[in-house]
Amino acid sequence: MEAKMEGxxxxxxxxxxGLDGHDKGAKIVAYALKxxxxxxxxxxxxxxxxxxxxxxxxxxxxxxxLSILSGAHIPICEKLMKQLKQEGLEDxxxxxxxxxxxxxxxxxxxxxxxxxxxxxxxxxxxxAFIKENAPRRQLK
Amino acid sequence: MSIGVAKYIRDEQDxxxxxxxxxxxxxxxxxxxKDLEEIGFNxxxxxxxxxxxxxxxxxxxxxxxxxxxTTRQYTGFGTPKETNERFKLMLAQGxxxxxxxxxxPTQMGxxxxxxxxxxxxxxxxxxxxxxxxxxxxxxxxxxxxxGTSLTINAIASVMLAMYQVVAEKxxxxxxxxSATPQNDILKEMIGRGMWIFPVEPSIKLIxxxxxxxxxxxxxTSPVSVCGYHIRESGATPAQEIAYAFQIANTYIEEVVRRGxxxxxxxxGITFNxxxxxxxxxxxxxxxxxxxxxxxxxxxxxxxxxKRTMFLRGLFGGxxxxxxxxxxxxNVVRGAYYALAAAxxxxxxxxxxxxxxxxxxxxxxSALISLRTLQILxxxxxxxxxxxxxxxxxFIETLTKQMEEKILEEMEEIERIGGMKVAVETGYxxxxxxxxxxxxxxxxxxxxxxxxxxxxxxxxxxLGEEGQVQLHQYDPxxxxxxxxxxxxxxxxxxxxxxxxxxxxxxxxxxxxxxxxPYVVEAVRAYATVGEITEVFKEVYGVFKEPxxx
Numbered sequence: 255m256e257a258k259m260e261g262x263x264x265x266x267x268x269x270x271x272g273l274d275g276h277d278k279g280a281k282i283v284a285y286a287l288k289x290x291x292x293x294x295x296x297x298x299x300x301x302x303x304x305x306x307x308x309x310x311x312x313x314x315x316x317x318x319x320l321s322i323l324s325g326a327h328i329p330i331c332e333k334l335m336k337q338l339k340q341e342g343l344e345d346x347x348x349x350x351x352x353x354x355x356x357x358x359x360x361x362x363x364x365x366x367x368x369x370x371x372x373x374x375x376x377x378x379x380x381x382a383f384i385k386e387n388a389p390r391r392q393l394k
Numbered sequence: 395m396s397i398g399v400a401k402y403i404r405d406e407q408d409x410x411x412x413x414x415x416x417x418x419x420x421x422x423x424x425x426x427x428k429d430l431e432e433i434g435f436n437x438x439x440x441x442x443x444x445x446x447x448x449x450x451x452x453x454x455x456x457x458x459x460x461x462x463x464t465t466r467q468y469t470g471f472g473t474p475k476e477t478n479e480r481f482k483l484m485l486a487q488g489x490x491x492x493x494x495x496x497x498x499p500t501q502m503g504x505x506x507x508x509x510x511x512x513x514x515x516x517x518x519x520x521x522x523x524x525x526x527x528x529x530x531x532x533x534x535x536x537x538x539x540x541g542t543s544l545t546i547n548a549i550a551s552v553m554l555a556m557y558q559v560v561a562e563k564x565x566x567x568x569x570x571x572s573a574t575p576q577n578d579i580l581k582e583m584i585g586r587g588m589w590i591f592p593v594e595p596s597i598k599l600i601x602x603x604x605x606x607x608x609x610x611x612x613x614t615s616p617v618s619v620c621g622y623h624i625r626e627s628g629a630t631p632a633q634e635i636a637y638a639f640q641i642a643n644t645y646i647e648e649v650v651r652r653g654x655x656x657x658x659x660x661x662g663i664t665f666n667x668x669x670x671x672x673x674x675x676x677x678x679x680x681x682x683x684x685x686x687x688x689x690x691x692x693x694x695x696x697x698x699x700k701r702t703m704f705l706r707g708l709f710g711g712x713x714x715x716x717x718x719x720x721x722x723x724n725v726v727r728g729a730y731y732a733l734a735a736a737x738x739x740x741x742x743x744x745x746x747x748x749x750x751x752x753x754x755x756x757x758x759s760a761l762i763s764l765r766t767l768q769i770l771x772x773x774x775x776x777x778x779x780x781x782x783x784x785x786x787x788f789i790e791t792l793t794k795q796m797e798e799k800i801l802e803e804m805e806e807i808e809r810i811g812g813m814k815v816a817v818e819t820g821y822x823x824x825x826x827x828x829x830x831x832x833x834x835x836x837x838x839x840x841x842x843x844x845x846x847x848x849x850x851x852x853x854x855x856l857g858e859e860g861q862v863q864l865h866q867y868d869p870x871x872x873x874x875x876x877x878x879x880x881x882x883x884x885x886x887x888x889x890x891x892x893x894x895x896x897x898x899x900x901x902x903x904x905x906x907x908x909x910p911y912v913v914e915a916v917r918a919y920a921t922v923g924e925i926t927e928v929f930k931e932v933y934g935v936f937k938e939p940x941x942x
Binding site (some may be wrong): 274275276278281282284286288294298302308324325330343352373376377378 | 498941
């Protein structure tokens with residue numbers, strides 16, 4: 255079944271911010287979302303927040319999924335959320351996966367991250383969450 | 395038959411009907427002398443005594459009797475001073491070699507005050523900006539006795555140059571030191587992601603390091619080809635070896651093209667292989683790999699000397715086999731993975747720490763790993779006899795089948811035009827990433843058992859994060875590092891720096907071996923960022939191929 259809402263598929267940007275080069279998880283999630291019927295764009299490695307935000311604008315994505323395994327998730331997400339706000343993209347949802355200690359999950363949510371999927375989260379759970387929570391946006 | 399996922403087919407009474415290993419080999423319920431007959435097993439041809447061609451059993455006649463494995467836990471975090479203290483702790487605890495972890499900015503050739511380095515300085519390894527940092531990190535380490543792995547790839551040339559210069563400063567001549575820079579860029583493009591420059595110039599730089607080491611640091615092994623990370627990214631054990639060998643062939647070709655014979659340098663191309671997965675498959679993998687590598691060197695490259703044909707390296711790690719769930723069980727997993735390494739005849743080893751899914755190792759978890767390796771080698775009899783599983787109907791059959799699988803996977807890469815093309819076009823990257831996806835789905839479906847993850851999932855008193863002390867990242871590390879960098883910038887002779895960087899740029903443009911120029915730049919306290927910038931200007935940067 256295709257993940258359609260009001261005429262368009264859910265469009266997801268999977269991004270690898272910062273310097274961390276571990277992209278297995280990001281690629282696995284990208285394949286899973288694609289197979290679940292979503293439009294998926296994978297940025298590749300070593301993306302700056304500027305690059306991620308401008309790809310999000312260009313591609314008009316609904317969801318931004320960040321994969322972070324270096325431990326730098328808090329400063330990265332703070333920066334991203336700030337910039338999304340500046341660009342008027344607050345209606346998009348941001349989710350984060352990777353090596354995220356439990357105690358950091360509430361901190362990330364306080365910054366504005368919609369959901370956190372630490373390593374080991376079943377793919378079905380990620381797919382279901384995105385289907386349920388992707389913003390209902392009309393075609394431009 | 396789909397590969398990449400081990401399969402156990404059972405009936406309703408949980409009797410196992412069929413076993414298929416990750417590499418795609420089916421295992422029989424039992425093996426007999428007839429199996430050896432069927433594969434045409436010949437002791438001299440297939441095994442040979444330890445230390446004899448094709449070295450299936452061991453590259454040394456005495457195996458662990460003559461020399462136990464070298465233990466080299468991956469260490470490095472925060473400032474060079476903290477790293478130096480941890481090095482000394484591990485050596486005092488009986489570790490026999492060093493394995494330096496660098497932080498991400500260093501691996502990406504960025505100075506600690508680069509905006510892109512923000513939040514990353516000293517986080518997953520030691521921060522290095524200039525020679526001053528190496529002077530601190532290696533203070534008081536006997537560099538003529540302790541071998542050091544430098545886990546650095548895109549700018550391996552710079553770190554090896556620093557190692558040489560720091561050794562000289564502490565009174566060790568370059569020909570007495572033994573370093574192993576990882577220096578394997580193709581696997582970074584497949585798996586680990588720490589690439590900077592495009593494929594062609596990256597291979598050229600690797601050739602430069604090999605050529606320079608051969609002449610100036612003859613005890614140094616200039617490359618460690620890492621099947622390890624390719625396996626971590628989703629490759630099967632057979633692909634791990636096959637891709638690593640094709641990568642090594644690419645580097646050998648680069649140096650042979652410059653007019654050298656393999657006997658002059660190829661002994662210095664070492665390997666880093668992974669140890670998680672099915673025990674028998676791992677042992678057979680190592681035995682088959684030793685044999686195949688010897689044959690490739692002899693038959694394809696015309697090696698005459700034995701040592702050129704040796705498959706040397708580190709068999710260890712096991713990261714992807716470890717779990718976030720019930721993390722203390724990773725201590726047990728690690729011990730079995732290390733057993734696979736020992737039965738496979740690893741000369742050097744290291745073990746991922748049980749808390750790896752959460753944090754970089756604390757002294758507590760790093761010491762447990764080291765002690766595990768020491769127990770195996772010194773307590774339970776693994777030094778008694780060389781290649782103890784030799785002659786087993788099963789192991790010999792499997793070793794032969796692994797050899798065939800590895801060859802098939804190597805041929806596939808040949809068919810699409812060799813490893814350079816396979817990486818440039820993203821062929822291998824897509825293949826292993828898609829396998830990783832299938833592997834993950836199979837895990838979630840429960841096709842294969844992972845204790846604590848898809849079976850016996852009630853953690854009870856084993857807990858989760860309760861068992862793990864997180865290594866705390868201290869943001870002061872970055873402040874201190876940047877302060878030192880600025881101090882070096884203030885006190886160095888700026889004319890020497892610009893002159894050395896200018897000469898490096900000219901050399902790079904003219905296609906000369908850049909190593910002597912990198913050494914001079916390092917000696918003048920040029921920063922990692924400054925040297926990398928020169929390379930970027932001349933070589934450009936790698937553009938990642940798409941995954942869909």
